[in-house]
Amino acid sequence: MKIDEKYYRTIWPTHGAEAHKNDAMLAVEIIDQTMLPHRFEIKAVHCLEEMVTAIKTMQVRGAPLIGAAAAYGMALAVQSDASDIHLEKSAQALLLSRPTAVNLRWAVNRMHQHLAALPSEARHSAAWQEAALICEEDVQMNHAIGQHGLALIQSALAKSNKNTLNILTHCNAGWLATVDWGTALAPVYAAHDAGLNVHVWVDETRPRNQGASLTAWELGQHGVPHTVISDNAGGHLMQHGQVDMVIVGADRVTSTGDVCNKIGTYLKALAAFDNQVPFYAAVPSPTIDWTIQDGLSDIEIEMRDADEVSYMSGLASDGTVQSVRVTPAHSHALNPAFDVTPARFVTGIITERGVTTPSRLKQRFE
Numbered sequence: 001m002k003i004d005e006k007y008y009r010t011i012w013p014t015h016g017a018e019a020h021k022n023d024a025m026l027a028v029e030i031i032d033q034t035m036l037p038h039r040f041e042i043k044a045v046h047c048l049e050e051m052v053t054a055i056k057t058m059q060v061r062g063a064p065l066i067g068a069a070a071a072y073g074m075a076l077a078v079q080s081d082a083s084d085i086h087l088e089k090s091a092q093a094l095l096l097s098r099p100t101a102v103n104l105r106w107a108v109n110r111m112h113q114h115l116a117a118l119p120s121e122a123r124h125s126a127a128w129q130e131a132a133l134i135c136e137e138d139v140q141m142n143h144a145i146g147q148h149g150l151a152l153i154q155s156a157l158a159k160s161n162k163n164t165l166n167i168l169t170h171c172n173a174g175w176l177a178t179v180d181w182g183t184a185l186a187p188v189y190a191a192h193d194a195g196l197n198v199h200v201w202v203d204e205t206r207p208r209n210q211g212a213s214l215t216a217w218e219l220g221q222h223g224v225p226h227t228v229i230s231d232n233a234g235g236h237l238m239q240h241g242q243v244d245m246v247i248v249g250a251d252r253v254t255s256t257g258d259v260c261n262k263i264g265t266y267l268k269a270l271a272a273f274d275n276q277v278p279f280y281a282a283v284p285s286p287t288i289d290w291t292i293q294d295g296l297s298d299i300e301i302e303m304r305d306a307d308e309v310s311y312m313s314g315l316a317s318d319g320t321v322q323s324v325r326v327t328p329a330h331s332h333a334l335n336p337a338f339d340v341t342p343a344r345f346v347t348g349i350i351t352e353r354g355v356t357t358p359s360r361l362k363q364r365f366e
């Protein structure tokens with residue numbers, strides 16, 4: 001997507017995708033998302049350990065981008081040591097970096113299997129190629145999700161007799177959460193680019209405020225009309241007919257269509273259900289965990305540092321980014337980062353293969 005008229009993806013190897021052919025030592029560049037929306041900073045990641053840190057600290061975040069970052073983490077690891085034992089250790093380190101987004105496991109396993117089958121001297125070049133392929137596929141899948149979602153938006157607009165369709169989203173499932181396009185926001189960008197009037201209600205998404213800081217920023221960069229709302233406002237807006245559709249992303253979807261996404265998604269789905277607002281999850285296939293059926297019992301929910309609840313950061317009037325405490329000094333806080341929306345509250349799942357009900361998800365991929 002474009003930032004100030006320049007095209008960016010969220011992750012790329014230094015010197016371009018072909019540089020590994022010269023056996024050059026490469027680094028990976030990322031947009032440091034902990035700095036947005038106040039500063040746009042590109043950061044170079046030089047080794048596996050730095051990539052693990054970038055994932056843990058959420059300089060890169062969002063399920064598909066975590067997968068892409070892990071793939072490049074494997075390429076960086078192989079660059080320093082292409083032995084079997086190092087491949088295994090590096091895969092384990094990446095797998096432990098964040099537990100919920102299944103894209104991480106999917107990408108690490110794909111890289112590991114691909115590289116382990118090759119002689120060690122062929123692994124360096126193959127690792128960079130496979131990581132780049134994972135990124136390309138992500139872009140293609142998200143583009144297809146955008147086109148399928150565009151058809152949904154077109155038909156909702158036609159049925160509604162409204163001039164503008166109001167779409168609510170939670171967290172950031174835009175291009176910053178992927179390599180490009182986004183998942184939940186891909187249909188929004190497709191609709192906006194097709195000249196349809198869409199307006200997005202952006203949940204702020206406490207505690208890390210991915211909605212207020214990232215979704216609002218990227219929609220603004222693309223010129224999409226949007227309004228940031230507090231996390232608790234969505235239900236009220238739905239009761240008053242001001243939300244026509246909810247589209248969220250996901251970190252893991254079960255084979256039965258339970259949707260695990262950023263904490264608070266479940267409450268939006270309940271409110272949508274009560275108000276007959278269609279609730280969609282936009283999900284590229286690497287986000288589907290075909291090995292599990294029950295999202296509530298089978299998905300590990302990441303517990304993050306309680307300080308993310310107790311402190312908030314923002315831009316002070318002197319232009320510096322500052323962190324301030326918002327809870328009493330001795331109050332405990334708890335920070336589960338994701339929740340599960342049971343399939344019964346999900347109207348449809350938008351994948352690269354089209355829109356389907358949760359109960360037909362499996363069939364769609366057979």
Ligand code: MRU
Pocket residue numbers: 061062063064101170171172173174177178182183184210248249250251261262337
């Ligand atoms: O903790 P985060 O910021 O990595 O969580 C991101 C989300 O929950 C997104 O909604 C999800 O990964 C879908 S990304 C296309």
